[in-house]
Amino acid sequence: MDIKLIFPPFEQNTYDRCLLPPLSIVSLHSYLKKRGYNSRLYDLELESFLSVKSKSKINFQVLSDRQRIKKYLEGKKDFYLELQLERIINSFEMFDHNVFCFSIIDISQLFISLAIAKFLTKKYQSTIIFGGPYITLNKGFVLEQFCFVDYEITGASEDSLYQLILSLDKKLDVSKVPNLLYAKDGKTVYNTNKEFDINNSEMPDFNALPIEKYRVNGNLVLPYQLVSGCNENCFFCAHRTINPLIKMKDVDKVIKELKELKEKHNVRHFYFCDNLINADNSYLEELCDRIIEEELDILWIDHAKPDILSQELMQKIRKSGCVQLYYGIESASESVLKKMNKHLSINDVKKCLELSHKAGIWNHVSFIVGYLGETEKDFDTTLNFILENKNAIDSIMVSPFYIPKKSIIYNNPSRFNVALNISDSTQVMVSFDDLTNQNSEEVITDRMTKIGSLIDKFNLFPFKLKNNKILSINMFFDLCSELKDKSIFKQRIKTL
Numbered sequence: 305m306d307i308k309l310i311f312p313p314f315e316q317n318t319y320d321r322c323l324l325p326p327l328s329i330v331s332l333h334s335y336l337k338k339r340g341y342n343s344r345l346y347d348l349e350l351e352s353f354l355s356v357k358s359k360s361k362i363n364f365q366v367l368s369d370r371q372r373i374k375k376y377l378e379g380k381k382d383f384y385l386e387l388q389l390e391r392i393i394n395s396f397e398m399f400d401h402n403v404f405c406f407s408i409i410d411i412s413q414l415f416i417s418l419a420i421a422k423f424l425t426k427k428y429q430s431t432i433i434f435g436g437p438y439i440t441l442n443k444g445f446v447l448e449q450f451c452f453v454d455y456e457i458t459g460a461s462e463d464s465l466y467q468l469i470l471s472l473d474k475k476l477d478v479s480k481v482p483n484l485l486y487a488k489d490g491k492t493v494y495n496t497n498k499e500f501d502i503n504n505s506e507m508p509d510f511n512a513l514p515i516e517k518y519r520v521n522g523n524l525v526l527p528y529q530l531v532s533g534c535n536e537n538c539f540f541c542a543h544r545t546i547n548p549l550i551k552m553k554d555v556d557k558v559i560k561e562l563k564e565l566k567e568k569h570n571v572r573h574f575y576f577c578d579n580l581i582n583a584d585n586s587y588l589e590e591l592c593d594r595i596i597e598e599e600l601d602i603l604w605i606d607h608a609k610p611d612i613l614s615q616e617l618m619q620k621i622r623k624s625g626c627v628q629l630y631y632g633i634e635s636a637s638e639s640v641l642k643k644m645n646k647h648l649s650i651n652d653v654k655k656c657l658e659l660s661h662k663a664g665i666w667n668h669v670s671f672i673v674g675y676l677g678e679t680e681k682d683f684d685t686t687l688n689f690i691l692e693n694k695n696a697i698d699s700i701m702v703s704p705f706y707i708p709k710k711s712i713i714y715n716n717p718s719r720f721n722v723a724l725n726i727s728d729s730t731q732v733m734v735s736f737d738d739l740t741n742q743n744s745e746e747v748i749t750d751r752m753t754k755i756g757s758l759i760d761k762f763n764l765f766p767f768k769l770k771n772n773k774i775l776s777i778n779m780f781f782d783l784c785s786e787l788k789d790k791s792i793f794k795q796r797i798k799t800l
């Protein structure tokens with residue numbers, strides 16, 4: 305059986321790009337390999353990224369045209385689009401009975417994946433599997449709309465994909481494969497759910513990718529996961545649908561794997577892709593202690609809850625190599641935080657940012673504008689918080705509020721007095737009418753502009769470089785030797 309794991313490209317210009325190997329397909333590959341199934345990996349996002357600079361034969365710009373692809377999927381002939389699809393699949397080594405697994409994080413990867421899958425099944429006898437967070441949030445959608453997709457896998461996919469491959473290989477019934485969706489007798493069948501324990505994951509085998517292509521100026525950044533799920537339950541978040549249970553990887557396993565990755569790839573820079581590294585501060589402390597003791601000498605970035613209130617712990621975090629923490633604050637109004645079900649005290653947030661800043665960690669914070677029931681007074685509290693804490697905040701990300709599919713609010717609109725506007729079922733962020741206190745579009749725009757002005761005034765968005773370029777994670781790590789003095793770091797960024 306020939307298994308191909310595909311990480312589709314994002315639509316060009318959708319995101320500011322960085323060059324990170326896709327952990328999703330690497331983890332799937334490593335899990336399958338350990339159990340006797342070899343697979344080939346295709347990172348089409350890398351190809352698309354490189355195509356901007358090189359003279360690629362594939363026109364990824366055309367493959368980013370969502371409306372054009374939608375028409376193709378509806379049956380419209382499009383020879384030029386098919387030429388690009390042909391060029392993509394020419395890079396796949398095709399054999400009979402190929403199994404293609406598409407790992408889809410975001411809607412921006414969906415349409416191009418569907419176009420490739422449609423074109424593949426026209427030409428070859430193939431089994432098409434779609435999985436990833438987007439598929440989990442839109443469970444059943446792809447399978448029901450596009451008959452060339454054979455299976456959907458929801459949630460963490462390692463073991464489900466292995467069970468499916470095993471069943472296909474041995475011609476067994478697939479009804480026992482967990483987290484699987486498929487069509488049977490004209491109906492969609494949903495198999496039972498099963499959680500995957502991150503401690504059962506395998507050591508990521510990045511050599512399955514052309515890993516040297518991810519080096520920027522000689523430096524490589526590797527993604528790595530320590531924690532799956534989250535123990536918080538913010539009403540606006542859908543993580544419980546994707547991963548209902550929190551699991552932390554044993555520190556022994558983490559240390560062993562990081563050491564091995566470091567040696568194997570000559571890499572110091574790690575992007576830890578967790579919802580929260582400090583779901584339990586004692587876990588974080590144990591991790592930092594071990595990284596220091598073992599003299600791992602790495603640099604890392606992760607997401608954290610802004611409630612680390614011990615100076616000693618914060619200094620250990622920095623000493624263990626942490627250079628940036630992403631804190632999801634979302635609002636500085638206690639009343640809005642309560643409405644979000646965020647268990648944060650704004651005084652603690654303030655203290656945490658100060659300690660983190662003092663330790664020399666880059667504080668990247670996020671805010672949401674226009675949350676349910678956010679008043680002008682609540683918003684002013686957030687603005688004042690930014691002003692008062694501008695020295696401890698290094699960069700800000702701000703977004704208007706939408707309701708994510710499968711979040712607690714989405715699942716219970718009447719409880720939150722909202723009416724959902726679901727006009728496009730492919731979208732995972734849904735607009736809404738707040739039935740009690742609607743903030744008009746003008747109000748939201750005005751609030752976004754006000755925060756935007758503060759960001760500009762105090763240079764709190766230094767990721768924006770000249771010529772509208774963005775400071776990528778790769779470049780951020782490159783500059784990290786100057787992070788001890790953040791003012792020098794910021795000056796350097798201005799010159800880039």
Ligand code: SF4
Pocket residue numbers: 534535536537538541542543579580632
């Ligand atoms: S928003 Fe962050 S902290 Fe809140 S539930 Fe989601 S992942 Fe957890």
